[in-house]
Amino acid sequence: MDNTSQILERSAELFAGQRLLLVNPPVDGLTRQLPADWHVWTWDYFVQQGLSGSLDEEHLRFSHLCPAVTELDAAILMMPKAIERAEFALAQIVPLLRAGCPLYLVGEKKGGISRAEKLLAAHGTAIEKLDSARHCQLWRCVVQEGAKPFQLADWQRSVQLAFPDQTVELVSLPGVFSHGRLDEGSQLLLEELAPLPAGRVLDFGCGAGVLATVLARRNPDSRFDLVDVDALALYCAEQTLRANGVEGQVYPSDGLSDVHGRFAGVVSNPPFHTGIRHDTSIAEEFFNKVTRNLLPGGELRIVANGFLKYPPLIEDHIGPCTVLRETSRFKVYSAVAPG
Ligand SMILES: C[S@@+](CC[C@H](N)C(=O)[O-])C[C@H]1O[C@@H](n2cnc3c(N)ncnc32)[C@H](O)[C@@H]1O
The missing domain is CATH 3.40.50.150 (Vaccinia Virus protein VP39)
Structure with a gap:
């Protein structure tokens, strides 16, 4: 299992019973057995192909646009290599979360997770590093009221x-x-x-x-x-x-x-x-x-x-x-x- 997935698995109690959006995951043992109420957004066709056997069309979206999932309890972004892509993804994810919902960011140190604090500061408060292991970190913030609606043209x-x-x-x-x-x-x-x-x-x-x-x-x-x-x-x-x-x-x-x-x-x-x-x-x-x-x-x-x-x-x-x-x-x- 990918190191980032292992760190999520260690924190499974945070996500139990939640309606969750998971963004940019790898294909591995964790993502092939996701709880029924999780939704996945990927822009990687390899991941789409790898998960299409375990998730139906409603729960798996391959697109440049985030699926408009409603009533979310939380979202997790698995840090992409390019920081601008993390910003692009967060700008789409945050408007889907109600004020007070947690937003998680997880990734490898060499994959840029050290920028998590700065990235999350643009979207929430109570920013916290929750776990650190296997050269990976899990961060959380709490989303505030008034997220700007996402406009593709701005990007x-x-x-x-x-x-x-x-x-x-x-x-x-x-x-x-x-x-x-x-x-x-x-x-x-x-x-x-x-x-x-x-x-x-x-x-x-x-x-x-x-x-x-x-x-x-x-x-x-x-x-x-x-x-x-x-x-x-x-x-x-x-x-x-x-x-x-x-x-x-x-x-x-x-x-x-x-x-x-x-x-x-x-x-x-x-x-x-x-x-x-x-x-x-x-x-x-x-x-x-x-x-x-x-x-x-x-x-x-x-x-x-x-x-x-x-x-x-x-x-x-x-x-x-x-x-x-x-x-x-x-x-x-x-x-x-x-x-
Ligand atoms: C060096 S870029 C070239 C892009 C474009 N042709 C240009 O000249 O600006 C390589 C491209 O290959 C894509 N790519 C990476 N892995 C791939 C794969 N397994 N299958 C198909 N395309 C892939 C990347 O997303 C990227 O857009």
């Missing part, structure tokens, strides 16, 4: 990105990759002007949708599918496509779990973080499986930090890997599936 940011051939409006939310700006690696990938193959193209780990938006305009014969594990990213990708008049299919996928069929091209700035840790396992699994989704002669085009040892993995699974562009920090690789 959504729109920026104009200028490319030599076009200007794009990028819509993003807190905690979405490269919120409000263009990542240096993605920029390098977009500097490459070689056309993409006509037909279906997959944008894997689409974030706010910048790659598919720019590339779809440059490649009018390509049709884009955009996938991401993060509900906030998916919402932003839809908004970015719409703001730029680009059509595309946007849907959740954990890795390639929900990607079906074969594509003429796959583009990506693949993730190499999971939760708190640096981790290339998602990208490795992606290279391993993506051949099944590439047409013969289909192109994989990715950008990555130069220090990541991706070329041998790409060559093992797809084919000869060429460097299309590079800077001191990033490389754009291309490989063509055997045809």
